[in-house]
Amino acid sequence: MSYFRSCIFLCLVVWASTACGNEEQEPPLLTPTMLNAHPDQYDKKLVRVQGYVVVGFEERFLFTDESDYNARGGDKHCISLAYAGRLMADKKKFNMKYVVLEGIFIASLAKLGIVQLGACNDAAINLDNEFPMTILPHK
Amino acid sequence: MTAEAQRNTATATRLPGTQAVIHGHIDGHSDGVVSDRNGEGDSQAVDKNNLPNGVVSLGRVGVNELVNGVPQLRMLSGSMTAHEVQATQQNLNRVLQDNFLQPQATTSP
Numbered sequence: 001m002s003y004f005r006s007c008i009f010l011c012l013v014v015w016a017s018t019a020c021g022n023e024e025q026e027p028p029l030l031t032p033t034m035l036n037a038h039p040d041q042y043d044k045k046l047v048r049v050q051g052y053v054v055v056g057f058e059e060r061f062l063f064t065d066e067s068d069y070n071a072r073g074g075d076k077h078c079i080s081l082a083y084a085g086r087l088m089a090d091k092k093k094f095n096m097k098y099v100v101l102e103g104i105f106i107a108s109l110a111k112l113g114i115v116q117l118g119a120c121n122d123a124a125i126n127l128d129n130e131f132p133m134t135i136l137p138h139k
Numbered sequence: 140m141t142a143e144a145q146r147n148t149a150t151a152t153r154l155p156g157t158q159a160v161i162h163g164h165i166d167g168h169s170d171g172v173v174s175d176r177n178g179e180g181d182s183q184a185v186d187k188n189n190l191p192n193g194v195v196s197l198g199r200v201g202v203n204e205l206v207n208g209v210p211q212l213r214m215l216s217g218s219m220t221a222h223e224v225q226a227t228q229q230n231l232n233r234v235l236q237d238n239f240l241q242p243q244a245t246t247s248p
Contacts, residue, residue: 054177056175057148057168057169057175058148058174058175058178058180058181059148059175059177059178060148061178069177072177072237082150083150084148109187110153110187110188113152113153113154114150114151114152114153115151115152115153115160115183115184115187115188115190116148116149116150116151116183117149117150117162117180117181117183117184117192118148118149118175118178118180118183119178119179119183119187120178120179122187
């Protein structure tokens with residue numbers, strides 16, 4: 001009986017440690033400005049980013065804030081959307097909205113030999129195909 | 140360059156020895172050779188990748204390039220309409236100011 005209890009306890013410990021491990025793996029919520037401040041730290045890593053989406057003709061932008069877009073706030077407040085297929089497929093829903101996205105951060109498209117028109121910055125996010133993109137209330 | 144079908148952008152992988160890139164603006168879905176009016180648009184490849192960037196529209200061919208530090212659009216085949224000239228000039232002035240003439244941050248002593 002005590003052997004059985006030990007087994008159950010051991011299973012619980014393993015399950016708890018696995019659950020804790022998963023929590024640690026969940027990417028922190030960042031902004032384009034935060035990513036651009038430390039590009040090497042997040043390069044090629046899974047990130048979750050909150051920002052203002054602008055998609056259109058030669059526009060694949062994710063700005064930290066709408067005001068950065070309106071003021072053409074420069075590279076440091078924007079990352080490019082490396083592949084915006086999911087956003088473009090429902091452009092009316094996502095364009096000009098604050099959205100939480102998840103994907104792999106790329107510190108430099110040029111260093112990977114990628115030429116992308118419509119990029120606001122050499123840094124970009126390659127969107128995850130499965131992550132449910134959440135629209136946030138407008139600021 | 141490849142494009143997301145009907146999605147108005149273009150992406151390419153730079154192969155060794157690449158001298159330039161070229162892309163098309165979809166007829167009927169774009170304003171001729173005029174680039175994006177908010178971002179760097181077709182000057183992106185010139186600025187970030189140091190590559191001349193050809194553009195094809197309605198059977199005409201132009202190239203975005205940097206001449207003496209100034210971004211320009213030069214037509215290789217065909218000519219721009221008066222509207223395209225005006226819109227492109229506004230675009231290039233903005234890109235020049237925002238991306239090529241950015242004042243460097245300085246710290247006071």
